[in-house]
Amino acid sequence: MIELRDVHKTLGGRPILKGMSFQVPTGTTYVLMGRSGIGKSVTLKHLVGILKPDRGEVLVDGVNVPSLDSEGLKDLRRKMGYLFQNGALINWLTVAQNVSLPLEEHSRLPRAEIRERVMRTLHLVGMDHAADLFPSKISGGMRLRAGLARAIVTEPRYVLYDEPNAGLDPIIADQIHRLIVEVRDRLGVTGLVVTHSRACAFTVANRIGVIDEGRIAEEGTVPEMRASTSPLVRAFLGGGSD
Numbered sequence: 001m002i003e004l005r006d007v008h009k010t011l012g013g014r015p016i017l018k019g020m021s022f023q024v025p026t027g028t029t030y031v032l033m034g035r036s037g038i039g040k041s042v043t044l045k046h047l048v049g050i051l052k053p054d055r056g057e058v059l060v061d062g063v064n065v066p067s068l069d070s071e072g073l074k075d076l077r078r079k080m081g082y083l084f085q086n087g088a089l090i091n092w093l094t095v096a097q098n099v100s101l102p103l104e105e106h107s108r109l110p111r112a113e114i115r116e117r118v119m120r121t122l123h124l125v126g127m128d129h130a131a132d133l134f135p136s137k138i139s140g141g142m143r144l145r146a147g148l149a150r151a152i153v154t155e156p157r158y159v160l161y162d163e164p165n166a167g168l169d170p171i172i173a174d175q176i177h178r179l180i181v182e183v184r185d186r187l188g189v190t191g192l193v194v195t196h197s198r199a200c201a202f203t204v205a206n207r208i209g210v211i212d213e214g215r216i217a218e219e220g221t222v223p224e225m226r227a228s229t230s231p232l233v234r235a236f237l238g239g240g241s242d
């Protein structure tokens, strides 16, 4: 389980998080929405210990992340995958080499075993045919799927997805959303997804939280958020296309 309790954080002299609190029960997916620059990525960075709160608690499995030493952080990152915007692949490595990076960093597995795991994970995201291609030779959707493979190759219990569909056409985006659901249901992953996309939120979420003024201002299940008349919720989840 992931839990933020009354997290406050000032960056560059500006208070960004002002009492951020939410819970993500094990095996569920929580979607974070909110306008650009409101502090969504900043929130994710607290969960991997890249940022520390000025005040409040950031709990993963009941352990307070800011209090972990470097060894503790290593253990945490071993059980937490991070899908960066656009996949963030390294251009001079092939898809398979990119996906193998977390295994080489966090495990002492023999080469053959690493290759085996990488191929199994690429298969899961429908990318086995692209293993030996370089990122510049594949589409944006394939780069994101490769980024997703890299995020889950260590079989993490948690995955953080930062705008997993930015810049993708609706069909490819939908494939990514279905993969996020599959990762939850097949691997039992606890997920935290940042997105602007209504389609993404409605497909992947168990709960949706909308940030305003540095904290969760509105929260609920998909049916609750669909039915909400709050102007803030309507702004992100109301009518129109995606």
Ligand SMILES: Nc1ncnc2c1ncn2[C@@H]1O[C@H](COP(=O)(O)OP(=O)(O)O)[C@@H](O)[C@H]1O
Pocket (backbone or CB within 6 Å): 011, 012, 016, 034, 035, 036, 037, 038, 039, 040, 041, 042, 043
């Ligand atoms: N390391 C940092 N130093 C100073 N300001 C930062 C830092 N990281 C983020 N910010 C600021 O915090 C705010 C929230 O950023 P971010 O969480 O990236 O927004 P978003 O909700 O779009 O993901 C932005 O105004 C950003 O400029």
Ligand SMILES: [Mg+2]
Pocket (backbone or CB within 6 Å): 040, 041, 042, 162
């Ligand atoms: Mg962001």
